[in-house]
Amino acid sequence: MTRTHDERPGHGPADRPTGPTGLTAWARDLATGARFALTGGREGWLRTGLTAVGVGIGVVLLLIAASVPEMLSQRDERQAARDVTSSTAGGPRADTLLYQSVGTDYRDKPVSGALLRAEGPKAPAPPGVDRIPGAGEMVVSPALDRLLKSDEGKLLRERFRYRAVGTIGDAGLIGPSELFFYIGSDHLSTDNPAVRYGQGERVLRVNRYGSDQDDPPLSPALLLLVVMVCVVLLLPVAVFIATAVRFGGDHRDRRLAALRLVGADIKAVRRIAAGEALCAALIGLAVGTGLFLSARRFASGITIQDTSVFPADLAPAPAPAALVAVAVPALAVVTTLLALRGVAIEPLGIVRNAVARRRRLWWRLLLPAVGLVLLVPLSGSVSLYGYGGTVPTVRVAVGAVLVLVGVTALLPWLVEACVARLRGGPLPWQLAVRRLQLSGGSAARAVSGITVAVAGAIAVQMLFAGTQNDYVGKPDEVPATHSRIQAMYRTGTAAEVRGWQERLRATEGVTGAVATVESYADAHGGEGRGGVATVRVADCATLRELARLDSCADGDVFVAQEPDGDVPTARNFPPGTPLEMARWDSSGGSEKAYRWTVPASARVVATRPDPTGEHRFGVLATPSAIDVRAMPEGRTVASVKFRQGDLDAIERVRNTAAGIDPAVRVWRMGGVVKDDHYAAIQRGLLVGGTLTLFLIGGSMLVTTLEQLRERSRLLSALVALGTRRSTIGWSVLWQTAVPVVLGMILAVAGGLGLGWTMLRLIDRRVKDWLSFLPLVGAGTAVILLVTLLSLPPLWRMMRTNGLRTE
Incomplete structure (x- = not known):
């Protein structure tokens, strides 16, 4: 499309404002956009549904993240409620009992509990237990009860030859999968204390349960790990939600051009597009909330590295939940308005189909540069061992976010710069290159989530490796065969x-x-x-x-x-x-x-x-x-x-x-002993990383299918003109492979740079520069899996009946 006069958005003859202005215009146009999203026919419903599903998946993970503080608080409260920390002075009374912590392992899973002996009729029962078990009796957690009754627990049954008289309620357990027990014993005596050395515990005389001791604060280095884990897990979610609200952009822009034809100015059109995205985001917010409420009922059946939660623990705190409810629709509106800044929607068409101007590089480099400026001066300032030290958490988080966002922002420019120089090659390669030259931004957005996730994971992995020797005890020199x-x-x-x-x-x-x-x-x-x-x-x-x-x-x-x-x-x-x-x-x-x-x-x-x-x-x-x-x-x-x-x-x-x-x-002997806080952070990264990986895989699949759907008529036309299906299939694979390779290169460079910077904060050196290989392999595997899953829909879309129209 060629401009013959100044037709910049907002400057053409048809762009003069008409009708209501201000808040009234915003309300009217947002409502119009919402009406299009809900009553736009099959095409509009499909786009709204895809956006809602994409946003909903992101909302689920955000709500889970918002539930983490409450979940940890509930687990800590139940732990403290059943702990016994000090002895009651004096001899036995009607309200005292003898308590000794004991434990074992089964198939390297911890099985913990306590021996109890009531010294009087008023001795308190543990939380979640109706009465103190007598000599030779036991009460066990539901998970331990199931294990003891199963074939897998055959050897464990020989260790628990006591009469089961009940199970422990939720109030007495940290999580539903915890293997915990109380055993009644008539041999406990404070005159013959158990050892205190190593894992031993003394026999205590107590008259109540509950610990008044607070956990020691995290060391600054561990706090730094927590900040990085939060950034790495949540940033891909935000990237994905921003991508999801742009589903079906080409179809939407053509519909907006029709609105220009009937007299709407450019500002009204943008507000209508924002209203459509807002409506889809609100539906996605409702879908995500429903999925979260439905999925958390099954939370007790999911165990990752011996960690599980009760459904009631997955309850977002009011402030984070309100932030999610406001941020998701706001992100949808802002993303839509920013996307339309590069598109001139005219009454007879859109400028998107013309040759786009080259993407600017300076601001994409500015983002990671500012992030490094925030982080580099902090080198050596974070204490590794000190407790109660201060860590500029906001500064560290902002710096890390800017570096990772900069990596994501560089990807569209890198894809465009690389494919612009590609020429020749086999036919599938030429088709793929031409498609990337026309719409490299869409291809880059499809892999932006996995790029930022891999880059962040590399940085966190380097940080964990650099601090491992300080929080993980070295194993004894024994064979790794449990001997x-x-x-x-x-x-x-x-x-x-x-x-x-x-x-x-x-x-x-x-x-x-x-x-x-x-x-x-x-x-x-x-x-x-x-x-x-x-x-x-x-x-x-x-x-x-x-x-x-x-x-x-x-x-x-x-x-x-x-x-x-x-x-x-x-x-x-x-x-x-x-x-x-x-x-x-x-x-x-x-x-x-x-x-x-x-x-x-x-x-x-x-x-x-x-x-x-x-x-x-x-x-x-x-x-x-x-x-x-x-x-x-x-x-x-x-x-x-x-x-x-x-x-x-x-x-x-x-x-x-x-x-x-x-x-x-x-x-x-020879086992690896980890600091409790370090191990908890590592488990949190594993649980969150697993969920994020599923999110990214699902989001990429939805994005790929949406892009294929937009090109379904073009694919059908190519097949009708005699193009072989295999040629088109290989071209689609190449369209995915090129952005993936470039994205992984950026992820490795950005992740290594951020990881090195974070290690400098705690004055540690890089242990292994090749630690990124498994992470790159995992990210590539997700992309390949998504590509394979998209092939059956691709084959269906290449049928010639896709050319029918009414």
């Missing part, structure tokens, strides 16, 4: 410890086991040259498995030195060294101390690997040489080795340990 386990229990006599060791050795699948009574000790007064060592007590037969002994008799003591001398035990704790073993209270003071001197007759011996392959250096003593009952932090520690890869052997060892006492703690 070693440790168990910990109260201090036992020599006969008891020997008996427990033999029971473990007799367990099917066990190839070796050793059990000793252990305690940490330091030089008397804590100032000797010895530092800290471990005192181990066992009979001679067991000590011979720990060290090379020429002779051994009850009453002997040895100082075990590693053969390579890496730990100079013999030099630091020579015979004659006075030791002190103490129990420390919560304030750091010593509650009780036991002093003992390494006899001058002690012999220095070399260690040997125990059945699990470990060297147990330190002080080795026989039962008559030391009073194990007086060791304030004494505990019985058993190390067990079994057939590599035999998962059932692990459960049988845990069953044997539970048969000794439910308070025995068992864990697999």
